[in-house]
Amino acid sequence: SKTRNKIVQSISETLTGKAQIDDNTLDQIEEILITSDIGAETAEMIIDNLRKALKSEKDRSVENVLRLIKIELSKILIDSNNKSQSFIKPYIIVVVGVNGVGKTTSIGKLAYNYKNLGYKVIVGAADTFRAAANEQLEIWAKLAGVEIINSNKGADPSSVVFETIKRAVDENYDIVLIDTAGRLHNKTNLMNELSKIKKVIKKFSDSAPHETLLVVDGTTGQNALIQAIEFSKVIELTGLIITKLDGTAKGGMVFQISKKLKIPIKYIGVGEGIEDLQEFDKETFISALFELK
Amino acid sequence: MFEELSLKIDAALKKITGQGRLTEANISDTLREIRRILLDADVNYKVAKDFIDKVKEKALGKEVIASITPGQLITKIIYDELVELLGGGHSEIFLNPTGATIILVVGLQGSGKTTFSAKLAKRLKERKRKVLLVAADIYRPAAIEQLKILGQQVDVPVFSLEQKDARLVASESLKYVKEKGFDTLIIDTAGRLHVDEEMMKEVADIKEIVKPTETLFVVDSMTGQDAVNSAKAFNETVNFDGIVLSKLDGDARGGAAISIRSVVGKPIKFVSNGEKLENLDVFYPDRLASRILGKGDIVSLVEKA
Ligand SMILES: Nc1nc2c(ncn2[C@@H]2O[C@H](COP(=O)(O)OP(=O)(O)OP(=O)(O)O)[C@@H](O)[C@H]2O)c(=O)[nH]1
Ligand SMILES: Nc1nc2c(ncn2[C@@H]2O[C@H](COP(=O)(O)OP(=O)(O)OP(=O)(O)O)[C@@H](O)[C@H]2O)c(=O)[nH]1
Ligand SMILES: [Mg+2]
Ligand SMILES: [Mg+2]
Helix, strand or coil, rough: HHEEEEEEEEHHHHHCCCCCCCCHHHHHHCCCCCCCCCCCHHHHHHHHHHHHHCCCCCCCCHHHHHHHHHHHHHHHHHCCCCHHHCCCCCCEEEEEEECCCCHHHHHHHHHHCCCCCCCCEEEEEEECCCCHHHHHHHHHHHCCCCCCCCCCCCCCCCHHHHCCCHHHCCCCCCCEEEEHHHHHHHHHHEEEEEHHHHHHHHHHCCCCCEEEEEECCCCCCCHHHHHHHHHHHHHCCCCEEEECCCCCCCCHHHHHHHHHHHCCCCEEEEHHHHHEEECCCHHHHHHHHHHHH | HHHHHHHHHHHHHCCCCCCECCCCCHHHHHHHHHHHHHHHHCCCHHHHHHHHHHHHHCCCEEEECCCHHHHHHHHEEEEEHHHHHHHHCCCCCCCCCCEEECEEEEEECCCHHHHHHHHHHHHHHHHCCEEEEEEECCCCCCCHHHHHHHHHHHCCEECCCCCHHEEEEEEHHHHHHHHHHCCCCEEEECCCCCCCCCHHHHHHHHHHHHHEEEEEEEEEECCCCHHHHHHHHHHHHCCCCCEEEECCCCCCCHHHHHHHHHHHHHEEEEEEECCCCCEEEEHHHCCCCCCCCCHHHHHHHHHHC
């Protein structure tokens, strides 16, 4: 965006033009952070730490100041560990999140990735609520070339979950991906439904679900933290997927989620195509905060 | 979190109680707290800054009358300013008394366009309009199916084509309307990113083809700082007439609405607040203003004023 362009440029000018990094420059850095949805409090904390770090720094070049901020930011983000430790079969992955964030699309992409890695994959369409949720997942399953357990509209989602896992056990599937309906975290009945799904999964194995991924729309602002907090109260979250990062939003709210809940980001969504899911890379993500697009 | 903030505001406000006139010095803490509230509610950084400057300008030098505290006075200024910013202009959609009314629904992916289209269809059908829904999203898997199911639920027919060409869907739907005598057309388009040139060109073309009575931009109330960028780009491309704020049944404060409102200056016409098709409301600026400022506290302060 143009503003970011101006800011980054003016930071460079300020920093190269003057020996002293002044409050104005720090304000501009704060603006970059806040407009990335990092949140006012976290931004202030980072700027404070930067101020302190700068006291003992002789090198006040642009590069060095940016390097220091990146170190600060890097400290906050939990390192993601995408290599699954011991591979339990079937490996059950549940995908949750509020409405329209990209759960079903991400499941399609994940199914495709696992399939390409040579795994036998089955997806369960446990969104029995949204119009054509089933049909949507079915198209993705076909694209990915994986099996699907479908449901009837209005059916009990946990019965679809049960059926999917049972089939996976009986027919020796490696990976189970469960798509769930979008639900706002402040709707008690829908959150209860989610905890029922969890119970059904636990019946198969105490260690399951092996992964519960919260999908967060990359354009979301400060509400993302509340989403993560509320979902994690109902089901233990093992990772985040941040979607729609192919736009101009930066996804900065993950810093607060990471700080507060210590949940790693596993993947980012960068488009609507089946190959548009990337493993999260901390350095790239942090650098992108300061880049123009 | 909100309570903590309102406590802080109260504290900041207390410092200026009992002083006769609002000055730069005695309102600065308050303004900083208000800025923080706005940022926490997802109001864009720059928009929040301009807003605070405007409030400051209005507040400085104001005489405090005996019955209220300076804190109450400044809070009232902020609240009023916000309501004014959010309101203003007409907020109903324009329905053509003669000829067809064409409503084009646009926005980012997953913002709630299809759901809103069906909700609006239901509402207008209840007003005795002959409504047709048009499925111009040819990309998203099962998008047409989704609209058909929703159309069925509200008993409104859905126009779609086998061909994967959104422009063609748009132009054919116009012919269909004439043949069948519908008077209201609601066109659901694919979600698209404002940086996707090809897709933005498509929606501009669709607009050119159908010449809508109203173009509505649907935005998720959970949207953060980037709302200004997407809204600006959409506005430049399709020059929309109004905003629909969706998913307001969540607990996001909805500050993006202020950002959008101030960068594009278009009215918010509807609030979509639930997954059910009756969950559609007209927009009340005062409700959103209190929501953004943090529920009861500020409003009760204002009422005292
Ligand atoms: N640009 C972009 N669009 C995405 C991405 N991920 C998903 N989408 C789009 O976002 C919209 C919503 O995606 P879905 O996968 O249906 O979201 P969901 O969370 O399953 O939605 P519900 O089930 O209705 O809650 C669709 O139009 C997707 O194509 C992404 O990474 N980038
Ligand atoms: N809670 C709630 N959910 C909503 C609301 N409006 C839409 N949704 C949900 O949000 C999700 C996305 O809605 P859609 O209407 O499919 O959004 P869209 O903009 O058409 O999505 P794309 O066509 O993929 O770009 C679905 O799960 C809807 O049920 C709302 O006001 N409140
Ligand atoms: Mg879905
Ligand atoms: Mg849609």
